[in-house]
Amino acid sequence: MALSDCVMIELPKISDPRGNLSFVESFNHIPFEIKRVYYLYDVPGGECRGGHAHKELQQLIIAMNGSFDVFLDDGLIKKSFTLNRSYKGLYVSKMVWRELKNFTSGAVCVVLASEPYSEEDYYRNYEEFIVNVKKLYLSDTFFQV
Amino acid sequence: MALSDCVMIELPKISDPRGNLSFVESFNHIPFEIKRVYYLYDVPGGECRGGHAHKELQQLIIAMNGSFDVFLDDGLIKKSFTLNRSYKGLYVSKMVWRELKNFTSGAVCVVLASEPYSEEDYYRNYEEFIVNVKKLYLSDTFFQV
Numbered sequence: 001m002a003l004s005d006c007v008m009i010e011l012p013k014i015s016d017p018r019g020n021l022s023f024v025e026s027f028n029h030i031p032f033e034i035k036r037v038y039y040l041y042d043v044p045g046g047e048c049r050g051g052h053a054h055k056e057l058q059q060l061i062i063a064m065n066g067s068f069d070v071f072l073d074d075g076l077i078k079k080s081f082t083l084n085r086s087y088k089g090l091y092v093s094k095m096v097w098r099e100l101k102n103f104t105s106g107a108v109c110v111v112l113a114s115e116p117y118s119e120e121d122y123y124r125n126y127e128e129f130i131v132n133v134k135k136l137y138l139s140d141t142f143f144q145v
Numbered sequence: 146m147a148l149s150d151c152v153m154i155e156l157p158k159i160s161d162p163r164g165n166l167s168f169v170e171s172f173n174h175i176p177f178e179i180k181r182v183y184y185l186y187d188v189p190g191g192e193c194r195g196g197h198a199h200k201e202l203q204q205l206i207i208a209m210n211g212s213f214d215v216f217l218d219d220g221l222i223k224k225s226f227t228l229n230r231s232y233k234g235l236y237v238s239k240m241v242w243r244e245l246k247n248f249t250s251g252a253v254c255v256v257l258a259s260e261p262y263s264e265e266d267y268y269r270n271y272e273e274f275i276v277n278v279k280k281l282y283l284s285d286t287f288f289q290v
Contacts, residue, residue, distance in 0.1 A: 019188030019248070025181045025261045034179045036170045037257060039209060041231040043164030064184060064253050065210045086186040086253070103164070108209050108231070108253060112182060116170045 003074040005093040009060065013087040022087045024060065024112060030091065032058050032114035039064070045105035053097040053123040053133075058114040060089040061100075066107025073097040075133035083109075095133050097126060148219040150238040154205065158232040167232040169205065169257060175236065177203050177259035184209070190250035198242040198268040198278075203259040205234040206245075211252025218242040220278035228254075240278050242271060 011029055014021040026033040040049060050070075061070060067084035074096050081090050089112075092098055100109065115121060123129035156174055159166040171178040185194060195215075206215060212229035219241050226235050234257075237243055245254065260266060268274035 017189075018192045018194055019185045021183060021185050023181060023183035023262065026179070028261070034171070034182060036168060037179060037182065038166060038168035039231065039255075040164045040166050041209065044162075047163045049163055064186065064255065065251070086184065106210070110182075110184075110209065110255065116173070117168065 002093070003072055003077045003079055003096060005091070006072055006079070006096060007091055008081060009089045009091055011062075011087050011089055020087070024089065030058075030060050030089075030112065034112045034114075036113040036116050038111050038113065040100075040107075040109040040111075043068075043103040043107055043109070045103060047103045048099065048101045049103075049109075050099040050101075051097075051124070051126075053129045054094050054115075055121050055123070056094050056115060057121050058094055059092050060112045061092060062086065062089045062110045062112075064108040064110045066104040068103040068107050068109060069101050071099045071101060075130050075137070095129075095136065097123070097129055147238070148217055148222045148224055148241060150236070151217055151224070151241060152236055153226060154234045154236055156207075156232050156234055165232070169234065175203075175205050175234075175257065179257045179259070181258040181261050183256050183258065185245075185252075185254040188213075188248040188252055188254070190248060192248045193244065193246045194248075194254075195244040196242075196269070196271075198274045199239050199260075200266050200268070201239050201260060202266050203239055204237050205257045206237060207231065207234045207255045207257075209253040209255045211249040213248040213252050213254060214246050216244045216246060220275050220282070240274075240281065242268070242274055 063083035208228035
């Protein structure tokens with residue numbers, strides 16, 4: 001559940017002159033069941049999204065078209081990733097604040113999520129997120145995970 | 146499992162000046178669990194894909210960028226659909242032959258599938274598909290489904 005768990009995953013790529021194909025299977029390329037797929041499109045160039053963390057939800061973020069940057073923050077460390085290849089996905093664990101920035105015009109961001117939508121699973125206030133993530137760092141539970 | 150089951154599904158669309166968002170949840174907007182997500186990209190304009198049917202797999206096909214046409218055939222009826230909106234998905238049931246044609250340059254086709262990949266689930270030969278789908282039409286099982 002820390003930033004060290006958040007990694008770029010290279011997905012299978014089947015190259016073909018008629019177009020390339022990549023795929024992701026639940027519990028195979030990602031450590032969760034895909035319960036929800038959501039996607040951002042018609043994003044104006046240079047736009048920003050995100051600005052939240054999840055209490056439980058894990059996800060894989062893919063730049064299906066164009067590119068954008070993902071800024072992650074687990075309360076201790078910050079790290080950014082540029083997503084610009086359809087066959088790579090960024091795994092983001094729970095309890096990590098994320099912001100998506102620098103969308104190119106026409107970029108499409110597809111997210112495979114481990115949970116259906118639940119507003120209760122969100123931290124939308126950064127200070128509240130920091131208070132709660134620090135509580136976890138200080139609890140025994142965190143070090144047992 | 147016939148062509149009459151294959152319909153365009155209008156997905157939720159959350160409009161926002163920073164970009165639009167749509168989503169699909171297993172057993173909510175589609176009648177199956179999403180076990181696999183695959184996608185076609187870098188498809189040259191005018192290209193064709195598909196040319197197969199599935200014995201069991203159901204799927205939702207979304208034009209995440211650009212557009213293409215999907216031609217369906219259940220052995221009795223043929224029908225075509227143009228996919229050109231990110232917030233619409235075409236549900237394709239099992240035992241339906243499909244071909245994807247007329248890709249625009251840069252089109253991205255995302256497919257949410259009910260099963261992990263299994264070559265045994267494919268009919269890749271049209272004549273073999275027709276023989277087997279006709280067997281189903283003549284069986285009691287088909288009419289009970």
